[in-house]
Amino acid sequence: MIKPNIPETNLKRIVIVGGGFxxxxxxxxxxxxxxxxxxxxxxxxxxxxxxxxxxxxxxxxPGSIAYPLRKIFPSHKNIxxxxxEVKGIDTISQHLETSIGHLNYDYLVIATGAxxxxxxxxxxxxxxxxxxxxxxxxxxxxxxxxxxxEALLIExxxxxxxxxxIVIVGGGATGVEVAGAISEMKRYVLPKxxxxxxxxxxxxxxxxxxxxxLSAMSVESSTKAKKYLENMGIQVFTDTRVLxxxxxxxxxxxxxxxxxxxxxxxxxxKGAVPTGFNTEVITRGNRIKCNQYNQVDGFENIxxxxxxxxxxxxxxxxxxxxxxxxxMQQADNLSNNFDRLLKNKPLVAFKYFDKGSMATVGRNKAVxxxxxxxxxxxxxxxxxxxxxxxxxVGFRNRLAILxxxxxxxxxxxxxxxxxxxxxxxxxxxx
Amino acid sequence: MIKPNIPETNLKRIVIVGGGFxxxxxxxxxxxxxxxxxxxxxxxxxxxxxxxxxxxxxxxxPGSIAYPLRKIFPSHKNIxxxxxEVKGIDTISQHLETSIGHLNYDYLVIATGAxxxxxxxxxxxxxxxxxxxxxxxxxxxxxxxxxxxEALLIExxxxxxxxxxIVIVGGGATGVEVAGAISEMKRYVLPKxxxxxxxxxxxxxxxxxxxxxLSAMSVESSTKAKKYLENMGIQVFTDTRVLxxxxxxxxxxxxxxxxxxxxxxxxxxKGAVPTGFNTEVITRGNRIKCNQYNQVDGFENIxxxxxxxxxxxxxxxxxxxxxxxxxMQQADNLSNNFDRLLKNKPLVAFKYFDKGSMATVGRNKAVxxxxxxxxxxxxxxxxxxxxxxxxxVGFRNRLAILxxxxxxxxxxxxxxxxxxxxxxxxxxxx
Numbered sequence: 001m002i003k004p005n006i007p008e009t010n011l012k013r014i015v016i017v018g019g020g021f022x023x024x025x026x027x028x029x030x031x032x033x034x035x036x037x038x039x040x041x042x043x044x045x046x047x048x049x050x051x052x053x054x055x056x057x058x059x060x061x062p063g064s065i066a067y068p069l070r071k072i073f074p075s076h077k078n079i080x081x082x083x084x085e086v087k088g089i090d091t092i093s094q095h096l097e098t099s100i101g102h103l104n105y106d107y108l109v110i111a112t113g114a115x116x117x118x119x120x121x122x123x124x125x126x127x128x129x130x131x132x133x134x135x136x137x138x139x140x141x142x143x144x145x146x147x148x149x150e151a152l153l154i155e156x157x158x159x160x161x162x163x164x165x166i167v168i169v170g171g172g173a174t175g176v177e178v179a180g181a182i183s184e185m186k187r188y189v190l191p192k193x194x195x196x197x198x199x200x201x202x203x204x205x206x207x208x209x210x211x212x213x214l215s216a217m218s219v220e221s222s223t224k225a226k227k228y229l230e231n232m233g234i235q236v237f238t239d240t241r242v243l244x245x246x247x248x249x250x251x252x253x254x255x256x257x258x259x260x261x262x263x264x265x266x267x268x269x270k271g272a273v274p275t276g277f278n279t280e281v282i283t284r285g286n287r288i289k290c291n292q293y294n295q296v297d298g299f300e301n302i303x304x305x306x307x308x309x310x311x312x313x314x315x316x317x318x319x320x321x322x323x324x325x326x327x328m329q330q331a332d333n334l335s336n337n338f339d340r341l342l343k344n345k346p347l348v349a350f351k352y353f354d355k356g357s358m359a360t361v362g363r364n365k366a367v368x369x370x371x372x373x374x375x376x377x378x379x380x381x382x383x384x385x386x387x388x389x390x391x392x393v394g395f396r397n398r399l400a401i402l403x404x405x406x407x408x409x410x411x412x413x414x415x416x417x418x419x420x421x422x423x424x425x426x427x428x429x430x
Numbered sequence: 431m432i433k434p435n436i437p438e439t440n441l442k443r444i445v446i447v448g449g450g451f452x453x454x455x456x457x458x459x460x461x462x463x464x465x466x467x468x469x470x471x472x473x474x475x476x477x478x479x480x481x482x483x484x485x486x487x488x489x490x491x492p493g494s495i496a497y498p499l500r501k502i503f504p505s506h507k508n509i510x511x512x513x514x515e516v517k518g519i520d521t522i523s524q525h526l527e528t529s530i531g532h533l534n535y536d537y538l539v540i541a542t543g544a545x546x547x548x549x550x551x552x553x554x555x556x557x558x559x560x561x562x563x564x565x566x567x568x569x570x571x572x573x574x575x576x577x578x579x580e581a582l583l584i585e586x587x588x589x590x591x592x593x594x595x596i597v598i599v600g601g602g603a604t605g606v607e608v609a610g611a612i613s614e615m616k617r618y619v620l621p622k623x624x625x626x627x628x629x630x631x632x633x634x635x636x637x638x639x640x641x642x643x644l645s646a647m648s649v650e651s652s653t654k655a656k657k658y659l660e661n662m663g664i665q666v667f668t669d670t671r672v673l674x675x676x677x678x679x680x681x682x683x684x685x686x687x688x689x690x691x692x693x694x695x696x697x698x699x700k701g702a703v704p705t706g707f708n709t710e711v712i713t714r715g716n717r718i719k720c721n722q723y724n725q726v727d728g729f730e731n732i733x734x735x736x737x738x739x740x741x742x743x744x745x746x747x748x749x750x751x752x753x754x755x756x757x758m759q760q761a762d763n764l765s766n767n768f769d770r771l772l773k774n775k776p777l778v779a780f781k782y783f784d785k786g787s788m789a790t791v792g793r794n795k796a797v798x799x800x801x802x803x804x805x806x807x808x809x810x811x812x813x814x815x816x817x818x819x820x821x822x823v824g825f826r827n828r829l830a831i832l833x834x835x836x837x838x839x840x841x842x843x844x845x846x847x848x849x850x851x852x853x854x855x856x857x858x859x860x
Contacts, residue, residue, distance in 0.1 A: 002583035070623040153432035193500035
């Protein structure tokens with residue numbers, strides 16, 4: 001029999017589900033207050049999702065963007081971390097059913113983030129790659145390299161070409177950034193590794209259903225990003241809807257289909273609502289409806305923060321953007337409210353302060369928007385690096401990334417082209 | 431249909447099987463000569479086995495000790511690297527059957543190294559961990575961390591204790607080094623990560639069937655190493671034979687059995703002879719019998735080098751030690767002989783120059799022997815680090831390891847405590 005084995009104390013227990021940006025920001029503040037904190041996550045590490053694409057393209061080690069949860073709270077007696085998944089929630093008796101047994105709570109915070117949304121397309125779910133976890137990023141890295149290894153072995157020209165093609169669906173920050181990184185592999189790395197292949201045959205497609213890439217940013221930044229991408233040889237299709245994918249042929253609305261052995265789906269996410277959560281409070285994007293205190297609709301002691309939370313205000317009728325700063329600010333506000341609860345003070349409403357947004361396209365190229373300030377190019381690229389470096393948890397990881405970036409920049413070399421665990425492709429071409 | 435797709439040229443083709451120390455040392459020299467080189471390996475990277483134990487214990491990233499084979503020979507037109515495994519060898523028509531099809535050779539070099547030898551114990555093979563590959567090292571890292579996570583969930587004291595115990599079988603360099611590294615995790619890292627567990631309950635056993643650890647070194651060094659290990663709290667049993675392991679109980683000859691959820695088997699290796707190789711030339715330790723030119727018994731155009739090769743001389747009646755320097759020196763000699771073949775000169779016999787041996791036990795502690803010079807302690811530890819750092823392939827990896835070691839040394843922290851892909855244990859204790 002296993003069970004969570006959390007000691008019973010006089011303190012009220014706050015159970016936090018999820019060790020992402022929102023979850024760890026909250027926990028770091030709460031351990032200073034008189035609560036007992038329990039954090040559960042299915043992984044033993046926090047992952048820095050904005051740089052997953054660099055793991056996928058051989059630029060960074062997984063260990064540079066993942067950080068052990070326990071290392072965040074060394075020797076701390078007041079927080080109990082458990083590797084577990086939620087299987088059910090009983091809001092009457094106030095407990096979770098989890099993969100490690102029954103877990104009581106006084107307060108529950110759902111900070112489970114978001115997962116890839118294939119919008120119900122079973123083929124896409126089977127054949128496309130997502131990029132929301134370190135394991136997925138490593139799979140993508142492996143399959144890209146495996147495809148080139150396999151292309152060497154194939155005489156049939158059409159089949160060889162399709163092994164070299166990569167389609168990225170979704171022109172948000174992830175899609176733009178990964179397209180740029182793959183284009184740099186094509187330019188600087190792959191021809192040296194595979195001198196026997198003809199890289200003029202390799203095509204990188206970025207397909208966006210909106211009329212522009214980076215549609216959350218200004219028209220100016222979108223235009224700039226699209227120009228950067230096209231100058232790097234990426235075929236950018238906007239206003240274009242991908243209909244289906246069978247592991248080989250990408251079917252596109254009102255356009256000829258494309259053959260490609262890799263399709264990366266970066267065209268949507270949905271809230272990762274835990275199993276057993278009351279479906280009545282789920283709203284658009286599979287997010288959990290909350291009031292302005294991040295309290296889940298109908299509950300005083302259950303909260304949701306981060307990508308999974310949905311708060312409508314007059315300024316955010318469709319909820320807040322699903323980005324790290326929102327989750328971290330909600331965590332800050334919620335920790336303050338937990339403090340106020342101890343002091344019997346009324347709760348304070350969440351207010352989002354938008355610091356801006358940014359995306360990088362490749363060496364020396366990025367677009368940045370900070371309130372009325374909009375800029376691109378080299379300075380934007382430096383700003384992008386600085387902000388990402390500073391957001392990484394842990395001195396060691398910051399240093400490791402800085403070293404690796406410097407190396408990659410000066411050597412034009414994403415060195416980590418390792419297939420440690422080969423990915424078993426669902427479709428064979430030989 | 432896939433096939434190796436190697437162009438036919440006027441040059442004689444040398445097929446090298448295996449990209450370990452011997453294989454890459456040979457290939458680096460041969461690409462300068464008038465041969466066509468084909469290298470096949472089942473991985474797309476070279477791995478630095480002497481530091482695998484640091485990957486297993488969270489000290490180093492896999493990417494620091496693995497190096498893409500293609501990166502060793504960038505843009506080189508005269509070497510063809512293929513991911514493939516040998517399935518059969520036809521010495522009459524001079525071709526290999528491989529996982530990617532039929533491959534002709536003029537000369538064949540077997541440099542396939544060695545794998546863990548469980549000496550036919552099926553239980554051991556099923557439940558014990560080996561440590562001869564990056565994937566195995568990552569599995570070991572995961573299971574050690576998973577066991578502590580699970581120990582938190584178990585109330586039964588005996589079962590909890592067994593999850594914390596680790597048995598290492600084999601007191602050679604690998605066994606000694608991994609025991610030291612685990613002991614440092616126990617001392618500096620795990621108690622901070624798991625303040626809820628009682629680490630006086632964690633036992634590390636090092637069991638050696640010989641009468642001393644590091645039996646390839648002098649009695650003096652053995653004694654010193656054993657003292658280091660015992661001072662670090664490791665229970666060292668020499669002259670002790672492990673008989674069996676069922677995933678929970680380690681049965682030992684003439685001693686009480688030990689309960690432990692992890693058993694690392696570092697007590698023997700055997701030559702990794704490719705499938706289909708003529709069994710008549712296989713000798714002790716599953717190695718391939720060669721003459722002093724590394725020619726396989728009975729063949730003029732088939733060679734074996736490195737751990738898989740077995741050459742008896744009056745000085746080495748049991749073959750050469752299975753260490754990297756032997757393989758690299760054999761590769762050097764063989765490349766010279768390939769040059770002589772082109773010039774119709776007679777072959778030169780291999781002669782091993784023993785530079786000495788070394789093993790580290792932990793922070794500031796190592797033993798080193800270089801001909802008549804024997805020393806231990808801090809200077810030996812610095813020498814150990816220097817030699818290993820200089821033997822690593824690639825500037826980037828050298829830099830990454832130096833940085834990581836400095837960090838680990840000053841912070842007392844093996845930071846990479848990540849369970850990226852959980853290991854499915856064959857035995858459950860709950």
